[in-house]
Amino acid sequence: MSTVEDKLRQALEATAGEIPAAQLPALRLVPRAGRGRVSGSLWHPATLLGWRRGRWAAPVAAAAAVAIVIGLSAAIGTRTGSHRHAASSMLSHLGPGTTVPLRSAPAVDGGAVPAYYVVIHGPSAAVLATATGTVLAMVRSAVGFTVVSGAADDRTFVLAAAAKSRIALYLLRLNPQAGTARLNALPIAVATGGSLQFAGLALSPDGTRLAVAVNNYSSNNSTYGAGIWVYDLATGSRREWRGAGKVSEGLAGGPGWLSWAADDKTLAFDIETGVLEAFLAVRLLDIGASGTNLDKSHVVLRSEEIRASPQPQLESPLITADGRTVVLGECQVAGTGQGPGCPGMSGSQGRFVPEKLSIDEYSARTGHRIATVFQRRYNVPEAQSGNPGPPPSILWSNPSGTVLIVSTGAALAAQSPELGILRDGTFTALRVQGTALTGTAAW
Amino acid sequence: MDADAAAADPLPQTALAGPGPIDAGAQAAVSELYRSNALGLMRLAHIMLGSRELAEDVVQDAFCGLYRRWGQLNDPAKALGYVRSSVLNGCRSALRRRGRPEALGPPPEPAASAEAAALTEHKRREVIGALRQLPARQREALVLRYYLSLSPAEIALVMGIGEGSVRSATHRGLAALGRILGEDA
Numbered sequence: 333m334s335t336v337e338d339k340l341r342q343a344l345e346a347t348a349g350e351i352p353a354a355q356l357p358a359l360r361l362v363p364r365a366g367r368g369r370v371s372g373s374l375w376h377p378a379t380l381l382g383w384r385r386g387r388w389a390a391p392v393a394a395a396a397a398v399a400i401v402i403g404l405s406a407a408i409g410t411r412t413g414s415h416r417h418a419a420s421s422m423l424s425h426l427g428p429g430t431t432v433p434l435r436s437a438p439a440v441d442g443g444a445v446p447a448y449y450v451v452i453h454g455p456s457a458a459v460l461a462t463a464t465g466t467v468l469a470m471v472r473s474a475v476g477f478t479v480v481s482g483a484a485d486d487r488t489f490v491l492a493a494a495a496k497s498r499i500a501l502y503l504l505r506l507n508p509q510a511g512t513a514r515l516n517a518l519p520i521a522v523a524t525g526g527s528l529q530f531a532g533l534a535l536s537p538d539g540t541r542l543a544v545a546v547n548n549y550s551s552n553n554s555t556y557g558a559g560i561w562v563y564d565l566a567t568g569s570r571r572e573w574r575g576a577g578k579v580s581e582g583l584a585g586g587p588g589w590l591s592w593a594a595d596d597k598t599l600a601f602d603i604e605t606g607v608l609e610a611f612l613a614v615r616l617l618d619i620g621a622s623g624t625n626l627d628k629s630h631v632v633l634r635s636e637e638i639r640a641s642p643q644p645q646l647e648s649p650l651i652t653a654d655g656r657t658v659v660l661g662e663c664q665v666a667g668t669g670q671g672p673g674c675p676g677m678s679g680s681q682g683r684f685v686p687e688k689l690s691i692d693e694y695s696a697r698t699g700h701r702i703a704t705v706f707q708r709r710y711n712v713p714e715a716q717s718g719n720p721g722p723p724p725s726i727l728w729s730n731p732s733g734t735v736l737i738v739s740t741g742a743a744l745a746a747q748s749p750e751l752g753i754l755r756d757g758t759f760t761a762l763r764v765q766g767t768a769l770t771g772t773a774a775w
Numbered sequence: 776m777d778a779d780a781a782a783a784d785p786l787p788q789t790a791l792a793g794p795g796p797i798d799a800g801a802q803a804a805v806s807e808l809y810r811s812n813a814l815g816l817m818r819l820a821h822i823m824l825g826s827r828e829l830a831e832d833v834v835q836d837a838f839c840g841l842y843r844r845w846g847q848l849n850d851p852a853k854a855l856g857y858v859r860s861s862v863l864n865g866c867r868s869a870l871r872r873r874g875r876p877e878a879l880g881p882p883p884e885p886a887a888s889a890e891a892a893a894l895t896e897h898k899r900r901e902v903i904g905a906l907r908q909l910p911a912r913q914r915e916a917l918v919l920r921y922y923l924s925l926s927p928a929e930i931a932l933v934m935g936i937g938e939g940s941v942r943s944a945t946h947r948g949l950a951a952l953g954r955i956l957g958e959d960a
Contacts (some may be wrong), residue, residue, distance in 0.1 A: 335958055349818075351821050
């Protein structure tokens with residue numbers, strides 16, 4: 333026997349010895365997280381859904397889970413007539429995790445607007461009632477949450493927490509009937525650190541997929557490369573797209589500017605391009621199509637092509653559930669004067685005074701502006717003093733974009749952003765408890 | 776079923792005898808196979824993946840797959856070969872998802888055997904690290920040969936390749952390992 337063979341055999345034996353015989357787990361198909369037992373036959377295929385201990389699901393489990401989601405989606409969609417998918421049955425294989433009491437929330441607009449939303453608040457995440465702003469439940473992670481995104485069922489949320497060189501992900505499920513909110517760690521961690529920067533996430537409407545945006549910075553040529561990873565939450569598999577430019581992170585530590593249409597295939601995102609990433613392109617990615625090149629995704633609009641001088645700054649684009657409209661915030665600056673410019677502006681644009689804020693709708697197909705649904709003028713003296721405040725943010729949309737939940741941004745009529753429902757040009761403020769919510773809330 | 780899932784299910788269509796009833800005998804047979812082989816397979820997966828938890832998952836998946844297909848097996852005597860292939864494919868899928876085996880973790884509990892103890896921890900890591908640099912086919916052939924002590928014919932069956940390819944992969948793998956370790960194979 334050669335020396336190499338000897339060493340190989342010994343190394344393999346030693347490595348194998350890291351799993352002692354005493355640690356051989358029993359062959360069983362029941363959940364082990366929380367060490368709880370599930371009643372019923374250990375061998376029944378249905379129990380496969382519950383086996384995984386919070387890691388990758390078996391293929392059969394994935395298929396079964398998707399089938400359940402489709403069934404419930406159809407039922408709920410028929411009942412409400414709205415873009416409400418059922419994500420509630422996804423990932424039922426996860427263990428019990430942390431369960432806290434949840435008070436129920438009153439319906440808003442007869443159910444046309446989600447009743448629940450989640451706000452990141454320090455190391456905790458608070459579940460609030462849209463109608464009253466009342467805190468209904470609080471959950472906490474050891475490292476603190478950073479962003480949140482919700483599915484369309486008004487019950488399922490994904491929370492991200494930054495831990496060292498990775499983003500840990502958690503699933504928050506609301507069960508008003510049982511009066512509980514349950515937090516589970518997802519078996520997915522997004523590696524970041526070094527040149528790779530986390531830029532945002534968005535849970536698909538049916539709760540089966542999670543889109544994560546990352547940017548890869550090259551210090552050699554001071555440029556960014558954009559990446560979008562879409563995880564299948566049932567299997568843990570990941571599909572990647574890459575392209576030039578930088579995916580916008582969003583402001584105020586928000587979840588980024590990713591949003592899904594109700595088909596669970598069309599993902600809207602935006603790419604910053606040009607020197608200092610001064611331009612912004614809103615794009616649509618069809619994750620059902622072949623290819624991995626983000627640069628080939630459909631361009632809805634480019635900020636540099638908007639006919640205005642100076643050009644507006646675009647913020648928080650969101651695709652409506654029907655996939656026909658992109659709603660976004662705009663900050664328009666005046667052509668003269670000294671001022672800080674719109675939030676986030678830099679360089680020569682800083683000489684402009686922010687003039688007005690608006691929320692506009694564009695055709696997802698042609699990129700043409702359809703309507704301005706909201707508009708306010710800046711408080712010019714305040715803006716000139718160097719504090720333009722945050723821009724408007726679109727936080728939720730009904731299927732057609734006729735009802736929005738928005739943060740107005742700081743404007744003439746308000747010293748701080750207001751959170752409210754925008755319908756037919758009428759803004760109705762929502763009650764808010766606690767600190768500013770811009771970019772840290774999800775419906 | 777996605778590509779990974781398909782790859783993890785190695786039972787060739789020609790081996791299927793059509794759907795069959797799953798009975799208590801199948802449960803007993805799969806349980807017995809698990810009792811006698813799961814530890815070795817879990818260790819095999821741990822070597823391939825560098826992760827005890829992933830190894831456990833892969834092996835559990837393999838036995839679940841075997842149970843689901845038990846009624847379709849023409850020859851129950853081939854069950855062990857099937858589950859070995861499933862484990863190997865499961866490892867490949869896991870590696871594809873993750874990109875590469877995890878770095879070796881903290882030093883393990885004291886090695887159980889005198890043979891294992893003969894190799895220092897440093898050298899073990901060096902050898903395993905070198906093994907993980909090899910192309911997948913060579914790595915798998917070496918692990919099946921030098922850990923499970925399978926014959927070339929058995930390895931060929933598990934890997935789904937010809938016996939000649941197994942010999943070639945083993946020979947090349949050993950040579951490459953020797954080069955990485957700075958020794959002659």
